[in-house]
Structure formats: structure tokens, C-alpha cells
Amino acid sequence: MRFRYECEGRSAGSILGASSTETNKTLPTVEIQGNLTHIKKVKITVSLVTKDIPHRPHPHSLVGKDCSDGICIVYLNPRTHQRHSFTNLGIQCVRRKELDAALEKRRKQKIDPFNTDHSKSIEDIDMNVVRLCFQCELERDNGEKSLLSPVVSNAIFDKKATTTSELKITRLNLEYGPCTGKTEIYLLCDKVQKDDIEIIFSRGSWEAKAEFAQTDVHRQIAIVFKSPPYQEQDITEKVEVNVFLRRLSDHMDSEPVKFTYLPHNPDPYEVNRKRKIKTDLKFNERCSISGKPEPAAEPVPQHFSYLPLEPPYIGPDPLQEGLLSTPSQPLEEIHYPNTLDFKQEDLLSIKFNSDEFQLICRTLSQNADDPLFSSLSMPIGLDQQMQPGYIFPDNPEQLPGDLELASNLSLTNMDQNYNVPLDNRPDMDFYNDVQFNHCFNQLTNGNHVTSLEGLPQDSTGPTSQGLSLIKTEAVQTHED
DNA sequence: ATCTTCCCTGC
DNA sequence: AGCAGGGAAGA
Numbered sequence: 001m002r003f004r005y006e007c008e009g010r011s012a013g014s015i016l017g018a019s020s021t022e023t024n025k026t027l028p029t030v031e032i033q034g035n036l037t038h039i040k041k042v043k044i045t046v047s048l049v050t051k052d053i054p055h056r057p058h059p060h061s062l063v064g065k066d067c068s069d070g071i072c073i074v075y076l077n078p079r080t081h082q083r084h085s086f087t088n089l090g091i092q093c094v095r096r097k098e099l100d101a102a103l104e105k106r107r108k109q110k111i112d113p114f115n116t117d118h119s120k121s122i123e124d125i126d127m128n129v130v131r132l133c134f135q136c137e138l139e140r141d142n143g144e145k146s147l148l149s150p151v152v153s154n155a156i157f158d159k160k161a162t163t164t165s166e167l168k169i170t171r172l173n174l175e176y177g178p179c180t181g182k183t184e185i186y187l188l189c190d191k192v193q194k195d196d197i198e199i200i201f202s203r204g205s206w207e208a209k210a211e212f213a214q215t216d217v218h219r220q221i222a223i224v225f226k227s228p229p230y231q232e233q234d235i236t237e238k239v240e241v242n243v244f245l246r247r248l249s250d251h252m253d254s255e256p257v258k259f260t261y262l263p264h265n266p267d268p269y270e271v272n273r274k275r276k277i278k279t280d281l282k283f284n285e286r287c288s289i290s291g292k293p294e295p296a297a298e299p300v301p302q303h304f305s306y307l308p309l310e311p312p313y314i315g316p317d318p319l320q321e322g323l324l325s326t327p328s329q330p331l332e333e334i335h336y337p338n339t340l341d342f343k344q345e346d347l348l349s350i351k352f353n354s355d356e357f358q359l360i361c362r363t364l365s366q367n368a369d370d371p372l373f374s375s376l377s378m379p380i381g382l383d384q385q386m387q388p389g390y391i392f393p394d395n396p397e398q399l400p401g402d403l404e405l406a407s408n409l410s411l412t413n414m415d416q417n418y419n420v421p422l423d424n425r426p427d428m429d430f431y432n433d434v435q436f437n438h439c440f441n442q443l444t445n446g447n448h449v450t451s452l453e454g455l456p457q458d459s460t461g462p463t464s465q466g467l468s469l470i471k472t473e474a475v476q477t478h479e480d
Numbered sequence: 481a482t483c484t485t486c487c488c489t490g491c
Numbered sequence: 492a493g494c495a496g497g498g499a500a501g502a
Contacts, residue, residue: 002496007485013495095484127483160497162482193481220481 002159003060003093003128012063012090015132018154027085028153030134036078041139044084046072047111048091048130051155054116058130059102064088070102071111078138091130091156099125113150128161162191162220167245167254179239179261181229185210189245189254191220196248199225201259203241206231210243230261238262 004012017026032042047070048062049055061070065088076084094102106112113133132153139145157164170188177183187199194217199210208228216224230239242256 005484010494093484160483 001091001156003091005095006061006092011088012092014064014087015089015091015156027087028089028132029083029085030136030151031083032076032078032136032138032148033082036082038141039078039138040141042076042078043137043139044074044076045111045135045137046074046086046089047106047113047133047135049113049133049152050125051129051131052126055114055131055133055152056116056125057103057106057111057113059094059099059106059125060127060130061092061094061102062089062132063092064090069109070105071109089132091158093127093158096127099127128158128164129155131155162193163196163249165190167192167197167247167252169243169245169254169257172243172257172259175258176238176260176262177227178264179230179233179235180264181227183227185225185227187223187225187243189221189223192217192223192245192247194220197223198246198248199223199243200246200253201228201230201241201243202256203231203239206241227259233264235261235263 001013001015004010015028017028020026030044046062048058048060050058061067062072063070064072065086066072066074067089070092072086072089074084074086076082113135133150134152135150136148137145138148159165168190170190172188173186174183177185194214197217199212201208201210208231210225210228212223212225218224230241239261241259241261243259244256245254246252
């Protein structure tokens with residue numbers, strides 16, 4: 001709890017029980033156990049003592065109900081009350097310069113539960129932590145008095161002092177990063193001491209310290225650090241770990257926040273592999289098949305990883321917001337009355353530019369309920385929320401063709417919203433030059449494309465454009 | 481950066 | 492208005 005100065009002129013709050021919770025508040029409570037038959041009167045004195053043994057009298061004052069001169073005294077009738085709960089106890093701190101006087105006062109009150117001999121040096125008293133000490137004096141029917149051994153509470157820390165306050169991470173600017181570590185992350189936190197704090201990444205029994213210097217702790221409330229590498233470098237799935245603050249002096253940990261390690265791949269966007277495939281003869285043969293559906297010679301894997309999988313992009317619609325330039329020149333419109341029925345060879349002769357790609361994405365996303373479009377969306381490069389994103393196959397070796405799809409927009413979104421480090425950006429020139437017909441070829445598994453039906457034909461605006469933008473253009477063989 | 485004092489805000 | 496809980500200014 002927060003200790004209050006006398007000058008603040010108010011009650012100092014109420015100390016709660018050790019087992020108190022938000023919904024179930026408890027109070028510091030003592031109970032006298034044993035035979036009380038001949039006990040007439042019970043006096044309980046509560047005072048503050050130092051945290052460590054020997055528990056010396058503490059200069060701070062106990063204030064609140066039944067308190068005076070810094071201590072609390074209650075009398076119980078043992079025949080009816082063996083137990084007492086202390087309500088409204090607060091801790092009033094003395095100023096450092098009044099520390100001596102306060103201790104002198106305790107001495108005069110004869111408060112020294114553990115007979116520590118007050119005269120001992122007072123310089124090393126920790127002003128940020130106290131314990132309650134309960135003393136009990138019994139008075140028998142015959143007037144004889146006796147003392148029970150004193151007991152102490154758990155330590156009570158001053159919430160205000162950075163050396164003992166609760167550690168808390170407010171937020172991280174990044175929640176994702178490669179398992180190789182070294183990602184620079186900004187962390188906002190409650191006040192910490194730069195020489196007494198570390199940042200721990202953990203999962204199960206694995207723990208690693210984030211890397212930072214004392215100078216990376218900004219004004220006690222922010223830390224710029226580098227993520228440690230995850231324990232394994234060959235993960236294939238993302239891994240969620242905990243991040244928390246740890247104070248070295250007392251080994252206190254903060255509540256954790258989540259961080260996700262992403263799999264490492266030396267060629268994360270398969271740029272090199274795809275470039276190679278571009279000139280692959282087999283691929284060209286496949287593409288030359290026309291007309292009838294061909295039995296799939298090899299199964300096309302249906303499993304894809306999304307990078308990133310979450311959180312979904314929930315920003316403004318780029319087209320609507322005017323963030324994306326709409327095609328500068330009207331697209332050549334080819335309207336199909338009901339069904340778009342492309343053949344393989346048609347596809348081969350189609351090339352989309354970046355703007356057109358955006359429109360396709362839009363069209364598909366507006367038909368997201370249609371399972372067919374959903375299935376198209378992946379190869380086209382939309383994430384589960386039908387937002388442009390980037391995908392790559394789980395097992396690139398099994399993939400016969402190329403599935404590269406991206407655009408400036410989707411990559412920009414990704415960088416901003418998904419925390420993909422800029423260093424990991426794919427080769428932009430390459431993606432600007434993507435021939436999307438290859439994509440379509442792939443997603444249709446080498447068969448007829450009959451799947452673009454149902455798009456609105458008669459509405460105006462980008463949607464119908466998205467449909468009609470399919471235009472023909474000579475295929476350029478991609479040269480590396 | 482810490483220790484004290486002051487004051488704002490929502491019950 | 493009074494109070495508890497915080498945040499911030501001042502020393």
C-alpha cells in the first residue's frame with residue numbers, strides 16, 4: 001500500500017489481509033489460541049517493525065482505528081472474543097529527518113517487541129517496508145500478567161517507492177518477432193530502477209534475458225531492448241512466450257505480457273526459389289495445357305501458413321480511403337454476361353498490374369462468404385479476413401508452381417500492422433513484376449477456371465471494375 | 481533520482 | 492464536502 005506523510009493530512013488507507021482479493025476483502029486478524037479460562041483481560045498492541053530479523057521498532061507510525069502515537073492498542077474480553085480483526089489501519093511515514101525522533105518516541109513507549117535494543121544504528125532502516133507486529137498481554141483473574149510471544153505479519157511495501165513497488169509492463173511496441181531474436185522493442189512500464197531490472201522472456205522452463213544497457217532505460221518508465229533468440233531456431237510454427245520484468249534485488253517478477261516468435265527462414269518469402277521456378281521447363285509445359293481439366297498429376301498441398309496470421313488488418317479500406325491510387329487510366333473492360341469461363345490459355349495471356357491486383361483482392365473480399373472465393377483468396381494473397389497479406393507455403397518443396405502474390409499495399413500493411421521487420425521485406429522489384437496469371441494458373445490447379453462467376457456485373461465502381469479488369473496482354477517470359 | 485508536498489479526479 | 496487513489500510538482 002502507499003505510505004502517507006503526516007503533511008498529507010488524511011487517513012492513510014486501510015491495510016488488507018494477506019489473503020485479501022478484489023472480490024473478497026479480508027483484514028489483518030489475530031486469534032488467541034489455548035486455554036483462556038482464567039484470563040480476565042487481553043491487551044493487544046500492534047506496532048510497526050522492520051522487515052528483517054531482528055525485527056526492530058520501525059519509525060513509521062500506525063494510524064487509524066484504535067491507534068495513537070503510532071501504535072494500535074485494543075482490549076478484548078477473552079470470554080467472548082478470542083479473535084480480532086483490525087480495520088482501517090494505515091501507515092504514516094515519517095520524514096527522514098524525523099527518523100531519530102520517531103525511534104526515540106517508541107523507546108519512551110517501551111515498544112520493542114523483540115528486545116532488539118533500540119540504540120542500535122538506525123541508518124540501515126528500510127523506510128519502504130514494514131511489518132505489523134502483534135504483542136499480546138494477558139491478565140489473569142488473580143491480576144497476574146503475562147506476555148505471549150509477538151508475531152509479525154507479512155512485509156508491507158510502500159507502493160510509491162520504486163525500489164519496492166509492484167512491477168508492471170504497460171505495453172510493448174512489438175508483439176511479434178523472429179525466433180532469431182535481436183528485434184528492437186520498446187517497453188513502457190511503471191517506474192523501475194535502471195540498475196535493478198531485467199526483462200525475461202520465458203516459456204515453460206526456458207528463460208532468457210533481453211539485451212539492454214542501463215542507458216536504454218529511459219526515465220525509469222521505458223526500456224529499449226533487443227529480444228533474445230528463442231531456444232530453438234528451427235521452429236516451424238509461431239511460438240507464444242511470456243515477457244516480464246524482474247527486479248534483481250528482491251527477485252520480484254511482474255505479470256507477463258505475450259510475445260510471439262515467428263519461424264525463421266533464410267529465404268522467408270521464397271524469392272530465390274520462385275525465381276528459379278520461373279524458368280523451369282516443367283512449369284511451362286504445365287501451363288501449355290489447355291481446355292479440358294486435367295487429372296491432377298500431383299496433389300497440390302492445401303496447407304498454407306499465413307504470415308502473419310494475426311492480428312488481422314483492421315485498418316481503413318485503402319481504396320475507399322484514397323490511400324491507394326486507383327488505376328490512372330480506365331481499364332479495358334471485358335464484360336462477361338454471367339460466367340467467366342477462362343481457359344488455361346486465356347490465363348496465360350493475362351497479366352495484372354498492381355492496381356488491378358488490388359481490385360481483384362477487393363472483389364474477392366466482398367464475396368468472402370462464397371466458399372469458392374475463400375478458396376481463391378489464399379493463393380491470391382489475402383489473409384483470413386480477406387485483407388491483402390502475404391502467404392507462403394508450409395512446405396515449399398512440395399509446391400509445383402509459384403504462388404507469389406503481393407503488392408505494395410499488402411506489404412505496407414504488413415510492415416505497419418504485423419511488425420514484420422523491414423529487413424525481412426521481400427524483393428519489391430520482383431513483386432512489382434509478378435505475373436499474376438501464374439498465380440491463377442496455380443490456384444486453379446491447372447484446370448479450367450470457372451470460378452469467377454457471380455461477381456456483380458452491373459454495379460458501378462471498383463467492384464465491377466474488379467471483374468472487368470481482366471484484360472489480355474502478352475505474357476512476358478520472366479527473366480532473372 | 482529521491483523525498484515531500486500538493487492537488488486532481490471519481491466516487 | 493469528504494475521502495481514497497493517483498499523479499505531479501517542488502525541494
